[in-house]
Amino acid sequence: MTVPFSEVVASLGHHLTYAIADGFARLGIRDVPYLTATADSTTDMIVWQLRAPRTIAAIIVGAALAVTGAALQAMVRNPLADPYVLGVSSGASLAAALVMSSATASWMHSARVPFAAFVGAMITLGVVLAFAQRQGTFTGARIVLAGVAVGQVASAATTLVQLHSAPAELRGMLFWMVGSVAGVDAFSKIWIPVVVAVVCIALILTRGRGLNAMSMGDDDAIALGVNVHAFRLMIIVLVAVLTGVSVAMAGGVGFVGLMIPHAARFLVGADYRRLMPVTALLGAGFLVFVDTVARSVDPPNEYPLTIFTAACGGPFFLWLLRRSRTGGAV
Structure with a gap:
């Protein structure tokens, strides 16, 4: 099955419009493309100070996790690889937990975490x-x-920190660690990680030929002229930076890096030169959609993102398994 690239872009645009319009205070969807800083103060605050920054964060995190998942699946030739197998998310969570346990109640609005x-x-x-x-x-x-080994040690240390934290701190830790962009309420908080993420994503997107070669194995990659050691190290570093940026902005969001690459392969095939751009767009659109649902199901309350990503990811992989039993590729 092949889907035109333009349809994927159009779908992302639709999700962006709906994400800005929907929420506890609803705006007219048709009015969103025409919103400017000249709108009334309430609308201006809702759009440009609350929803737009978190939507941008969701785009970047979704694209970053999806792209890193696809790249790792090529590097280790394992369809179940995702950004978190490197252990960097566990290390990020441990460092964040240490800061939260020693910070004041305003840690959510601080750049320290x-x-x-x-x-x-x-x-x-x-x-x-x-x-x-x-x-x-x-x-x-x-x-x-x-x-995996380092990640398990870091996870154990994080659990120890949580056990010695006050109830209020523990609740905040748990909410952050299962994924949320609720703390992103200003562009000033995210412009540096956004720039870093965009550069890293762009670098990975331009390595489609090398990823195709690496997905066939080291010997074939060497025969095709790829410096396997240098290429693997470069991709691993880019993946780690993107994972660190994603966890820093949104905490631990599961299933995106595992599920979205498979969805993209179903749409455009396994050629990484086409797969990676579509994976980035699907990841961005998916997380924008999930964030919109998370803050719209029970307003003004919000739910962690991983609740919904896991709810989508589980049935998706069951469908993939069923499809593979009837002759389709996993």
Whole structure:
């Protein structure tokens, strides 16, 4: 099945419009494209100070997680790989939990938590690479094993921090760790991670040929002229940076990096030169949709994003398994 690229772009545009219009205070969908800073003060605050920043954050996080998932699946040749197998999300969560447990009640509106999460992710990446290297080289299997091991240790430490936290701090930690962009209420909070993420996503999108080669195995990639060691290290670093940025902005959002690449393959095939742009757009649109649902189901309350991503991801993979039993590829 092949879907025109223009239809994917149009679908994302529709989700963006609805995300800005829908919420506790609803706006006219037809009016959204014409909203400017000259609108009345209430509408201006709702759109430009509340919904637009969090929608941009959802776009970036969704695209980043989807792209990193697809890239990792090519690098380790495992269809079940996702951004979190490197362990960097667990390291980011540990660093964020340490800051939350020692910060004041206003931690949600502070830049300390996202900054700590990103630093924690980068430190974890260094530890994973140190354990994964063998004679100066890395293999996909060693990186995954090191990532899982380091991630489990970081998760255990995070649980220990939670057990020694006050109830109010613990509730905030749990809500953040299962994914939310509710804390993004100003463009000033996200412009740096957005720029970093856009650059990293662009770099991965331009590596479609190399990802095609790596998905066939190291020997075939070498025969096609790919410097396997340098290419793998570059992709792993880009994936870790994008995962760190995503966790810093939205906490841990599950299933996006695992599910969306498979959905994109179903739409456009396995050629990474076409797959990666569609994966980025699908990931962005999916998380914008999920965030809209999370804040619209029971206003003014909000639900964590992972509740809805998991609710979509489970049935999706059951459908994939059923399809594979009837002759389709997983």
